[in-house]
Structure formats: structure tokens, C-alpha cells
Amino acid sequence: MKQYTLQSIFLAFCALLALPGMATAATVFTDTFDSGAGTWAESGSYNSISVVDDSSGIGSGNALTGDVSGSVNALTNGFSSTTLSSIGDSITLSFDYRWTATGSATSRAPAFGLYNTNATGSLDDDFGYQLETNPADVRLSYEFGTQNTILAGSDTDLLETTLWNDYLGVNGNFSMTLTRIADSNADSFDDVNLSFSFIDYATPANNLITSTIDTENQTFTFNEVAVRSGNRDFYIDNVAVTTIPEPASVLLLLGAFGLLAVSGRFGRKR
């Protein structure tokens, strides 16, 4: 009997080991600009946006390019409302981005985020998590949607500042992941872990990864992606929003399967 008890423990251990690999990502939004400019909405200071072949730049065929006329601008697009309903659920925004030329440092080129439209068409009340790049740092913030428009204004709760040089943003992949985590400050509300990564395609030594935890703002539902490009013309491609649900159902299934297997063996033994 004892060997089967050990076997059941071993099976349970194997099931736990297998869990991370079984959490598959679901894509809730993607745009490679192969079929045009899609449904992106431009707001603020744009002369124009258009789709062009950027094989020689980002290197993924068509990209969206923006000719900006001022520093306050945003491209926005919607996706099916996604809620981080369980601890461990996450949502990731990823895209490739480059400037049209190197130049002097500028703020919020890019800035981007995952937002909630607040059930209105106006961008002024949208709230969510944003990352902004600046001449000497990147900042992770929560934006309340109470001042100015999306990705603009001082309606932010600054969560993390990390040093960097914004010339790094000439050509690379930006991503931000929001993960619902257990309450870490004993206020009885779950928290959000924000992680950011920048991969510089030309100079890997410039890559940057940073993260922080938001314990103040309980926002877990998102339905909008937004990108701002400061006062700098840009190209953007391969925009993707993916979610990873906590595999609670998989855990239950594996547990049940393990019990059945063990009880079956006990049955035959008897």
C-alpha cells in the first residue's frame, strides 16, 4: 500500500510541475497592418497616419506610420472586454516601434497602455495602466481618467521610475504585462503586478526589464489599447494583446484524474 501512496504524491507533484506549461495564451487583439490601417482611431496632433511597407525598418512587411504635428496624440483601438478575474490572470500588450530618425530626446515617444473606456466614447475619462518613456527614464503609472485625455495629463499615480536613455527606442519591441496578484498590503483588495520589457533589436545590451506592484487602484477590466508618440514621427507593427487565464479548471481536472488513477490501482490491488 505504501508504494501507491508515494506514487500518488509523485503524480500530484508531476501535475503541479506541468501546470505552468498548460496555461495557454489567448489573443484578444492583433494587428500586423497587412490589411490596411484597420480600425485605429487617431486623436490629438496628427498630420496623417498611413500603412506602408517597412520591411527595411521593423522588418515585418507593412507597418502603420504616423506623421505627428504636436506632442499630445494617441492611437486607440478596442478589444473584447477582458477581466483579470482570478489571481494569476494576466494581460499583455506588445508591439514593435521605431522612430523615423534618431534625434534629440523627447517625452512619451512612445507612451502606451491598457485601458478601460469607462463605457463612453470620449477618451477623456479612460483609465488604466500606462508606461511612458522619457529622455532619461521610463515611468509606470496608473491613469485615473480625470484630467486631459488618454495618455496625457497629471491624473496619474506614479508607481515606478527606472533610468534609461530614450535613444534606445529607435527600433525595438515594447511590452507591458498586468497580472492580478494576491493582496500584498492587507487592505483586502487584490493587487496588480506591472512588468515592462524593452528589447532593442540593434543592441541587445540596451534591453530593459522592470516591474512594480500597484496596491492602490483596483482595476482589472480592460477593453482598449492606446499608443502615443510624443513629438516624433514613428512606425508601429505587430500590435498584440494576449491574456493568460489561471488554469484553475486544469488543476481540478488533473487532481480528479490523479485520484481516479490511484483509486483504480488500489481497486486492482484489493
Ligand SMILES: [Ca+2]
Ligand atoms: Ca506588418
Ligand SMILES: [Ca+2]
Ligand atoms: Ca471613455
Ligand SMILES: [Ca+2]
Ligand atoms: Ca489623462
Ligand SMILES: [Ca+2]
Ligand atoms: Ca491590496
